[in-house]
Amino acid sequence: MKTLVTAAAPTCDSARTLLNRGQALTAAGAGLLLLAAAALLGPGATALALTAAASVLYVLVISFKVLLSRGGDRSRVMSFSAGELPPYAELPVYTVLVPLHREGRVLAGLLDRLAALDYPTDRRQILLLIEEDDEETRRALPAELPQGFETVLIPPSHPRTKPKACNVGLTHARGEFCVIYDAEDQPEPRQLRKAVAAFRSSPRWMVCVQAELQYWNPWTNWLTRCFAAEYAQNFGQFLHGLDRFRLPIPLGGTSNHFRTDALRDLGAWDPYNVTEDADLGMRIARRGWSVRMMESVTLEEANCRLGNWLRQRSRWIKGYCQTWLVHMRSPAQLWRDLGPRGFAAFHLTMGFSTLTTLLNPIFWAMTVLYFIAGSDPIAGLFPGPVLYVAALSFVAGNLLLMHGYMAGCLERGLHAAVRTMLFVPLYWALMSVAAYKAVWQLLRPSRRHFWELTEHGLVKSH
Template sequence: MTQRTLPTTGVPEHDSARRLLSRGQALAATGAALLAGVAAVADPALTGLVLTAAASVLYVAVIAFKVLLTYGHDRSHVMRFGPGELPPDDELPVYTVLVPLYREGNILRALLDRLAALDYPHDRRQILLLVEEDDEETRGALPAGLPPGFEVVVIPAGHPRTKPKACNVGLRQARGEFCVIFDAEDQPEPLQLRKAVAAFRSSPRWMVCVQAELQYWNPWTNWLTRCFAAEYAHNFGLFLHGLDRFRLPIPLGGTSNHFRTSALRDLGAWDPFNVTEDADLGIRIARRGWSVRMMESVTLEEANCRLGNWLRQRSRWIKGYCQTWLVHMRAPVRLWRELGPRGFAAFQLAVGFSTLTTLLNPIFWAMTALYLVAGSAPIAGLFPGPVLYTAVASMLAGNLLLMHGYMAGCLERGLHAAVRTMLFVPVYWALMSVAAYRALWQLVRPSRRHYWELTEHGLIDA
């Protein structure tokens, strides 16, 4: 049976991940490949040296950027609101909560209880449960009577079957002045909606999104969850705060991002063909000249404790980051003009080059292993003195500094027992490279390019 492609977005075709490459990108990639091939045949040693030197410089730039933001986060102006600063009931607008669901029957009852516990008046709270048309598991788990303010929105079957497509369908029925996305396993702070209203009310209209912090409620399940929790502590507790401090584009997290609904619609909402629609939307907000701010409010999530489940989730994230980078680099001059030099550089370092280093890591680790086993002779042509010293220094200093950044994130979030686990976090980074190559393989296959690999939830009881 042929799947229908549904018109579920207002994102222009040239800003959508429906296509992998634009015509200009395809020509540029072909030309670069031919040039590299000719250079490799003409002078393989020089070609290898140039590529190695370029990769070493890229590593230094990415590490320096991450270190700058990690250790410069302390002067960020994260939005904080005490109980006395929150608006009373009679000043609260209608707020829409979008909850995309797929095969979540085992955790649905607990999710409904958590959402019902949100401290927000029932008559001003619109909670839309977005359920796929053929998802018998979730539909069968829905209670006969939903709590006040809850509605079920059936998502028609069709291509692509993604979370952003479901959110776009839900957005059509949103009545709220503001809206937010929560995932099925989320445990948002009960006051989070009120804090978001306070954030919007105290900010100019061009501040169109506030991102709450994500943490994991099960960091101690095993080694993998400790590393995952430390990564989130570093990203949401330090790195994104650094982006906020320097007013750089913020790639949004997939949940607990709150929007002015009118601005979201004006942007065309989410790109249903991008599997990290959140990061893409954060960049589109910045390109419009609007801003995203970080807010002090926590949503707890379930950290993946099974390797296969983690790899599927991480592969989707990396694939989406590649899609986001390719989409926004279709017109690099226009991107530079809209983001400005600092924003353009931050986008390259946070989205594009960071993903590239994850792909390059195994190559450099293999060369390091070869050097330790066979000495410098096999790789001497690639690493003359200056290049070798730069590469070794960036590898040692970069790994130590990023390891320390993860430790600092653990201390910042009270995960003290996870600090010692960070001594082995390079193994976690190696797993990221496995996921990156898996993502690359999916990206080049049209049948898997927009495939949303489902993350299984409810593996650990909350």
């Protein structure tokens, strides 16, 4: 077993600091401007302007998601048949990083699945990244690991996050390419060989390929059906649309394959960002490099318990907020790095979509109030044009997003889940609960970088 301590990422491009000085001054200035507007124009006029802006924002976010999802149908993702895969003799060393924490329940099955990868064992370096004080996982390790497996111990130091463990693992990586798998993952056996084919057939500036994620237990309950439909829409449509138009792709937390030298050149993962994958996707785009989607599936376990799902989702939303704040420390530089299209896509993917999730309960409450008390209580906020835009985004937008989930279910063969999507607005309401929890944690320094563990092994694997 090996132990190594790594240095923290530079504060300037890390989520270690919530706001830099410029962002703090901008936030204070915006608050003062809002107070001044309320004093000069009146609270009603100020609220009306905010409502109109929020309605336009809704239309932009929903239109972006719908257009990209439709465009994803014509995306040419990287695909390789068995005959196009490189022969075993030409395969390089490949490093598999497997961050683990309290995963004793699923470790035995994970080792079997990774050992079944279709790759020469003498060129397959599988690093099990385990916290030194994680007695549960260490006790579950077999007395002798299969060939190609190694254990790397992670010192118990702040922050205790998955990206910190991956950074430690990267210092031990010998592979020309590397990939991350989570504890519950079931990657397609040929996925490593497909990734090698993708890299060998692409220019050097294509530094990452993202495999598609699906859930193997969509039928456990209503929550897993909605979760599976969401993944079907995201990985099967939306990310394909980003790939087609060469827009920045926020990576998934697993099954992203890298050129190891490029990953090191980027500074690897930010240990303080709890969605280090999405942040890394943005940093790749800002460098002028690219991420491509690959036709290969990794199966995961969908959360079937509400508390477990809320912990996981609030961490994702918190990380998206961290990523947006980090990259917005210099908006002018971000514009130059990504260009106008990439700049707009970044905001619509990372920042504005989270804001609409936070605003949803407010607009839903207004809708309920309208049906109960009529239009008088909210008439001042919704004059003619604003009402039309808000109604359009509420009715047409929700129906279009619901249709996208249904289309994703049909493409994945989840036909019985299609009718479940009639109640998917309840799932979106749960997202809003998670979003408010995420913001609350983000504002508390003691919880800002806290990694809420997702419990795996709740459902017996198929």
